[in-house]
Amino acid sequence: xxxxxxxxxxxxxxxxxxxxxxxxxxxxxxxxxxxxxxxxxxxxxxxxxxxxxxxxxxxxxxxxxxxxxxxxxxxxxxxxxxxxxxxxxxxxxxxxxxxxxxxxxxxxxxxxxxxxxxxxxxxxxxxxxxxxxxxxxxxxxxxxxxxxxxxxxxxxxxxxxxxxxxxxxxxxxxxxxxxxxxxxxxxxxxxxxxxxxxxxxxxxxxxxxxxxxxxxxxxxxxxxxxxxxxxxxxxxxxxxxxxxxxxxxxxxxxxxxxxxxxxxxxxxxx
Amino acid sequence: xxxxxxxxxxxxxxxxxxxxxxxxxxxxxxxxxxxxxxxxxxxxxxxxxxxxxxxxxxxxxxxxxx
Numbered sequence: 001x002x003x004x005x006x007x008x009x010x011x012x013x014x015x016x017x018x019x020x021x022x023x024x025x026x027x028x029x030x031x032x033x034x035x036x037x038x039x040x041x042x043x044x045x046x047x048x049x050x051x052x053x054x055x056x057x058x059x060x061x062x063x064x065x066x067x068x069x070x071x072x073x074x075x076x077x078x079x080x081x082x083x084x085x086x087x088x089x090x091x092x093x094x095x096x097x098x099x100x101x102x103x104x105x106x107x108x109x110x111x112x113x114x115x116x117x118x119x120x121x122x123x124x125x126x127x128x129x130x131x132x133x134x135x136x137x138x139x140x141x142x143x144x145x146x147x148x149x150x151x152x153x154x155x156x157x158x159x160x161x162x163x164x165x166x167x168x169x170x171x172x173x174x175x176x177x178x179x180x181x182x183x184x185x186x187x188x189x190x191x192x193x194x195x196x197x198x199x200x201x202x203x204x205x206x207x208x209x210x211x212x213x214x215x216x217x218x219x220x221x222x223x224x225x226x227x228x229x230x231x232x233x234x235x236x237x238x239x240x241x242x243x244x245x246x247x248x249x250x251x252x253x254x255x256x257x258x259x260x261x262x263x264x265x266x267x268x269x270x
Numbered sequence: 271x272x273x274x275x276x277x278x279x280x281x282x283x284x285x286x287x288x289x290x291x292x293x294x295x296x297x298x299x300x301x302x303x304x305x306x307x308x309x310x311x312x313x314x315x316x317x318x319x320x321x322x323x324x325x326x327x328x329x330x331x332x333x334x335x336x
Contacts, residue, residue, distance in 0.1 A: 154332055188334060189336075
């Protein structure tokens with residue numbers, strides 16, 4: 001593949017990518033040919049959509065069933081005051097259309113659930129989990145792993161965040177957190193609050209991982225959980241391993257999500 | 271027995287637990303519900319009803335916000 005497959009406008013737009021050996025015109029073409037599922041267009045999803053679109057990731061599939069609320073605007077940077085009341089997936093699509101004509105957005109104004117998850121993940125090169133609930137997180141993990149698609153995971157709480165990348169062949173989310181807590185045991189941002197800039201830090205880490213996965217560059221954040229503390233301004237890396245007893249990626253893995261209960265602990269029926 | 275507990279993001283402390291204490295009891299002794307943390311030994315979660323045998327564990331809190 002040569003640089004000639006990019007037009008003059010693209011060569012200009014992506015020149016700071018193309019000049020790097022790790023990207024080059026071939027890498028930029030891979031980004032333009034890439035298809036990434038972004039689950040959630042809220043705090044984490046906003047910077048993910050923003051940076052993946054700016055980078056020229058050609059197809060973004062954005063799934064979110066919420067509408068923009070004024071209380072979102074302190075951190076969800078792709079949505080504006082005029083978007084209050086607009087579905088977030090639609091607002092994300094409009095944002096990208098203003099940012100980069102090379103990128104198409106497939107907007108789904110729905111919640112990712114067991115009925116649509118497999119079709120949404122299929123044909124994607126990577127998934128970014130920017131969801132805000134455990135049911136979706138476990139579902140994303142399970143469906144993506146069964147499909148062999150890597151996931152850039154992120155989660156936030158008040159002043160802290162976690163990120164890790166779940167690559168086929170490496171540990172999955174269940175290797176780290178075998179079961180979800182019961183509803184209400186772990187507070188959400190609406191209850192506790194969240195520093196507005198926090199999802200910007202974690203979301204851009206997730207976007208970085210997605211871009212690296214598409215490029216095949218560097219080392220993914222696999223088998224490592226990155227913990228960020230904004231108050232301490234510190235990062236900590238927690239290593240973790242693939243669990244042989246993991247029902248999704250262990251020695252005796254499931255072959256479908258049919259027996260998984262995405263309620264309570266998101267466990268798998270015997 | 272004495273167990274060194276590192277809570278990611280919070281630091282570490284050494285706790286004295288009964289010889290037959292479970293990892294769930296260890297998590298509670300550290301101030302957390304066993305359902306809101308993953309107890310890791312050498313990078314792998316251990317069952318919450320398992321008896322504590324490790325001298326050092328890592329507690330990782332589950333967070334869900336997005």
